[in-house]
Amino acid sequence: MVGGAGPAGGARAILHVDMDAFFASVEVREQPQLRGLPVLVGGAGRRGVVAAASYEARKFGCRSAQPMAVALRLCPQAVVVPPRHALYAEVSRSVFAVFERFSPLVEGLSIDEAFIDLAGTERLWGPPRGVAEALRVAVHQEVGLTCSVGLASVKFLAKIASGMHKPDGLTEIPAGTELEFLTPLPIGELWGVGPRTQEKLQRRGVHTVGDLRRLGEAALVEMFGAHGQHMYRLSLGLDERAVVPDRAAKSLGHEDTYAVDVVGVPALRRCLLSQATRVADRLVAQGLRARCVSLKIRDGDFVTETRQITLPRATDDYREIHGAACRLLEAVDTDGRGFRLTGVSVSQFEAPEREVQLDLLGPASEPPPRSAALQAVLSAVRERHGHQALFPAEAGSERRPGTTGAITHSRPNEPAKRRR
């Protein structure tokens, strides 16, 4: 799979970069006399564990997470180096700084690996494969380490690809060859297919991704529910997850605090419409769609409730976001309560290509296509002339309640919103 044409026009180009034998390679860089030797980074004591093994040590069967005693039985001549985590963190920052020069869309997965979405970099850097090569050269020249890179149209394939020619490898899965690439792979290569799922599938005679695809969606859903559907989609090479940059928010939303408490469902729905519209505008502006919609509502006594719902497909359409928020509102006891704050936010971002890919599979259960062009135009007009310029008719002609509008961002690890 090395070589071949770059992804066809319109396909996403995603890199997965993973440093080779990271801790061990940093130690070799720091202590050049170690080059070419089997090196084990980890605790040297009897209970020590291998954190990283150089590729020379791996020839003897040494691996990360192995007890050091086992590794040393396999390779008695290995040089054991105690870990220096602060140093690895520092080197990791340098490596990520190189990644970020190539694209703003860098999502770190661990200290030594990241997804990089090359969307929009073509004019500056040229075709994706060249970018992948240039990135590998830059990391080597500037940080003194090698990495392995996978290039594919979706995240999970890029991740599989980066592992295929380690160390110091570049593996591309050209757009259009995804199915052919996946068919012979063992099912364990798919993300989220753990040993128990594998065992269950193997009992049904499913060993490769091709077998899984042949088993079909219905059988997989029967066996594993939603996870079965997910695996089936992966077997088709479909993975809609966006590369979400570390610096960017993992959710976005808009909330308003009202000067006078809002009473009654119709008024609340209007508030939510205003917020859904603003959220949709920002999704469009960022080229994202979201699957999860959250409602936040706080009453006059400061009792705050948050609820969320996952949509069957990702959207950037204010009507769908508003509809979801209103469904969430139905679960709130609004009788005799006035509300001082409402907010709508969205999360679980996806890249927009998904819809196109689904269309290739046939329209079967998909809702009617969203008017992307219309939404983009509405958003652009509001962007230029202010939010009131084009407000959906459903909002009514009255002005929305006096507000202190606030845009919310949050990261996934933020503590859950408390309910008072």
Ligand code: DCP
């Ligand atoms: N690590 C660790 N304990 C583990 C696995 C990994 O401390 N059980 C640390 C040491 C590794 C680093 O994380 O160097 C990166 O992990 P990888 O899984 O990427 O492994 P390597 O980079 O060492 O090797 P590879 O070339 O296979 O990526």
Ligand code: MG
């Ligand atoms: Mg690594």
